[in-house]
Amino acid sequence: MNNLLDCHKGCKVKVKKINAEYNLKQRLISFGIMKGAALEVLEHAPRKKTIEIKVGKMRIALRGEEAELIEVEEL
Amino acid sequence: MSIKEVQETPKVCPIIANHIKVALVGQPNVGKSMLINSVSNAHLHVGNFSGVTVDKTEVLFDYKDYHFTVVDLPGTYAFTDFTIEERVTHKYLCNEDYDLIINVVDSTNLEKNLQLTSELLTMNKKIVIALNMSDEAQKEGIFIDAEYMSELLGVPCVKVSAAAKTGIEELIDTVTEVYAKPKVEPKLIFSEAVEEEIEKIVDFLKRHHYQANNSYRNVAINLLQNKEKTYKKISKQAIWTELQPLVLEALHHIELHHNTDDLKEAFAEEYAAFNRGIIAEVVHYTKEIDEKKTLTEKIDNILIHPLYGIPIFLFLMWGLFQLTFVLGAMPMDIIDGFFSWFGGIVGSTISNDEVRSLVVDGLISGVGAVILFTPNIIILFIGIALLETTGYMSRVAFLLDGFFHKFGLHGQSFIPLVTGFGCSIPAYMSARILKNDRDRLLTLFIISFMSCGARLPVYVLFAGAFFSEAVAGNVLFAIYITGAAMGLIAAKVLKMTAFKGVDEPFVMEMPKYRLPTLKLLFHTVWGETKMYLKKAGTFIAGATVLIWFLSNYPHNLEMEKNYASKIESSLSHQEKSILHNELKKKQLEESYLGRIGKLSEPVVEPLGLDWKMAVALEAGVAAKEVIVSTLGVLYSLGDSVDATNHSLKEAISKNIPFASAVAFIIIVMVYLPCFAASIVFTREAGGIKYFFYLLLFTSVTAYVLAFIGYRVALLLGH
Numbered sequence: 145m146n147n148l149l150d151c152h153k154g155c156k157v158k159v160k161k162i163n164a165e166y167n168l169k170q171r172l173i174s175f176g177i178m179k180g181a182a183l184e185v186l187e188h189a190p191r192k193k194t195i196e197i198k199v200g201k202m203r204i205a206l207r208g209e210e211a212e213l214i215e216v217e218e219l
Numbered sequence: 220m221s222i223k224e225v226q227e228t229p230k231v232c233p234i235i236a237n238h239i240k241v242a243l244v245g246q247p248n249v250g251k252s253m254l255i256n257s258v259s260n261a262h263l264h265v266g267n268f269s270g271v272t273v274d275k276t277e278v279l280f281d282y283k284d285y286h287f288t289v290v291d292l293p294g295t296y297a298f299t300d301f302t303i304e305e306r307v308t309h310k311y312l313c314n315e316d317y318d319l320i321i322n323v324v325d326s327t328n329l330e331k332n333l334q335l336t337s338e339l340l341t342m343n344k345k346i347v348i349a350l351n352m353s354d355e356a357q358k359e360g361i362f363i364d365a366e367y368m369s370e371l372l373g374v375p376c377v378k379v380s381a382a383a384k385t386g387i388e389e390l391i392d393t394v395t396e397v398y399a400k401p402k403v404e405p406k407l408i409f410s411e412a413v414e415e416e417i418e419k420i421v422d423f424l425k426r427h428h429y430q431a432n433n434s435y436r437n438v439a440i441n442l443l444q445n446k447e448k449t450y451k452k453i454s455k456q457a458i459w460t461e462l463q464p465l466v467l468e469a470l471h472h473i474e475l476h477h478n479t480d481d482l483k484e485a486f487a488e489e490y491a492a493f494n495r496g497i498i499a500e501v502v503h504y505t506k507e508i509d510e511k512k513t514l515t516e517k518i519d520n521i522l523i524h525p526l527y528g529i530p531i532f533l534f535l536m537w538g539l540f541q542l543t544f545v546l547g548a549m550p551m552d553i554i555d556g557f558f559s560w561f562g563g564i565v566g567s568t569i570s571n572d573e574v575r576s577l578v579v580d581g582l583i584s585g586v587g588a589v590i591l592f593t594p595n596i597i598i599l600f601i602g603i604a605l606l607e608t609t610g611y612m613s614r615v616a617f618l619l620d621g622f623f624h625k626f627g628l629h630g631q632s633f634i635p636l637v638t639g640f641g642c643s644i645p646a647y648m649s650a651r652i653l654k655n656d657r658d659r660l661l662t663l664f665i666i667s668f669m670s671c672g673a674r675l676p677v678y679v680l681f682a683g684a685f686f687s688e689a690v691a692g693n694v695l696f697a698i699y700i701t702g703a704a705m706g707l708i709a710a711k712v713l714k715m716t717a718f719k720g721v722d723e724p725f726v727m728e729m730p731k732y733r734l735p736t737l738k739l740l741f742h743t744v745w746g747e748t749k750m751y752l753k754k755a756g757t758f759i760a761g762a763t764v765l766i767w768f769l770s771n772y773p774h775n776l777e778m779e780k781n782y783a784s785k786i787e788s789s790l791s792h793q794e795k796s797i798l799h800n801e802l803k804k805k806q807l808e809e810s811y812l813g814r815i816g817k818l819s820e821p822v823v824e825p826l827g828l829d830w831k832m833a834v835a836l837e838a839g840v841a842a843k844e845v846i847v848s849t850l851g852v853l854y855s856l857g858d859s860v861d862a863t864n865h866s867l868k869e870a871i872s873k874n875i876p877f878a879s880a881v882a883f884i885i886i887v888m889v890y891l892p893c894f895a896a897s898i899v900f901t902r903e904a905g906g907i908k909y910f911f912y913l914l915l916f917t918s919v920t921a922y923v924l925a926f927i928g929y930r931v932a933l934l935l936g937h
Contacts, residue, residue: 174297193621203729
């Protein structure tokens, strides 16, 4: 099972499931990160502490621990 | 187009036929505030990161035959209630009275923006959609068929650009038209599964002739979305017993259909699907969507590079402080010269000694000392305004989150913290972007470690007094960095003790890079500078006169007579001047201010401070600018009156030992923020008890650190 944190830079994936608790999940959804959304990994901060992804045309920064909760499959 | 504008006034327009109250709603950073500014010529604060507007702001203006009240609501991604901004907006939209909604959307990123739009469409309100940034979209080769979009949504869509000021009139005309016409049901279509359930409920309501203000469809949608208000109303009625199982079953079907137990998620997916349909119909790309990287991505490749990102950030910050000092020092001599000259001129016209001393030594030298630092302040504000408006701020939050997280802070804490370098008051307010209360409180407590602009004059003065011009800029940078570092350590300590708990997630939008217009920069910087100067002219002038009075009175006539005769009888010029200074010093010590200072002397003595410095620090609680003006008054009176070395900088380097200066600076860096900021802190933290925590926390920290600093400086042989 792949999660978003495992994806390398430039990787394009589709969200399969979000395993976050309620609040975080709502937060992600309000940013368009929901089941079926296509994501692209743009950048990793040093030691993958934070990652930058692209959802549609929006760039979003996420903490590594949160990216780990997002199950994805390669497009 | 605007005839008059009144900002942030609680004044309510008289209710007359053609008064329109508009709620301005949109996702963060789509240019709502800028749109209001374009419409009404108001000057609301505009930035390029989410969460600039943290409270609702009302702007009033007249257009044609209408009185408009526009309420600028904080940006919200969706109708969730997690951040304070979201709560403010949601509460307003559901409970307040207004005529219609202008939904501002970013034309360059329509799909994401429509997510909020779909939620608004279920609100049963008149809506006009403003397709903002249409000029930018055009440049990017995005064409939106606004007419077709209006038709599909059943809601008028108008292309505007707040930055280029196009389409504004058309937007307002549309608003007045929609206002005059009866409400039209928007065409929000769900998936077949959901539509089926809606129909079942609508049928039920029809059969039972349910009395509703909204359409049955709207009631059904609200029930399916668990809207509390609808439930409250309908659950009191007899039909509820029959309706409830129907709704429950419908919800169960929807959850099954979306394979989730979370209704919000299900509806988010519904909206997303609907929006994709709209986008496919109305958005055309005139240019090929090139796979080439956008400019923002290219810049990001450098600025948030895993290796170079942080060094680049540090370099930019260092450059800003260098500029603040080097460039800001240039006009200082002129301003300094002007006030000495001006004081001389004014002084020569006043014959009464006391009045002359009040005006020249009190008012002019005190206010002059504050105005002297205007150039530094302007440069610092330009730097912070650039950081805010270009979009770099969010990048820094991205880069620093890993680092900040170690200290128990949040990457987004960076935004209030860096704002704190300008002024603590907006910094305290911008801490609202942190939705977790514990994280927000922690950030609030350490904001004052970020030295605000008002403290800059103190640093510039002392750095200039003890270091050569070549290194003074570095010293200044070091002071700021040290302050920030102390703040981080304090955060860690607080996180481990008072603020233990789960961390807030870090999910943040990275806005597109934008070059701010000169006008926007000018307004932001000018607004801040005006506030600084206004303070110098009113509050600080008053405080200066008070300090002058306290430091001059009461007169000890006997002692003065004594010295006068001594001076008369002394022979050499040098002896006279020494006696004269001695008199001044004794006078000062016996003054009210001297007595107050003497009282606190035992407390500050271990830090190497004398009573004058103690008084300056005490006065600084009123406003940090007063520190410099107090020193100005105290040292211009006690110093040798030789006209050639009258400047405060020299007086300080002559009268204050280096180690004491270190202790003094450390206290200024750490102790209680000014009065006004403390009030805002108390409000934002949510209770007076937090003020006392802050007072205790900053005082103890300041005292301990100053003591250490003083001893270390002494050990090093200064």
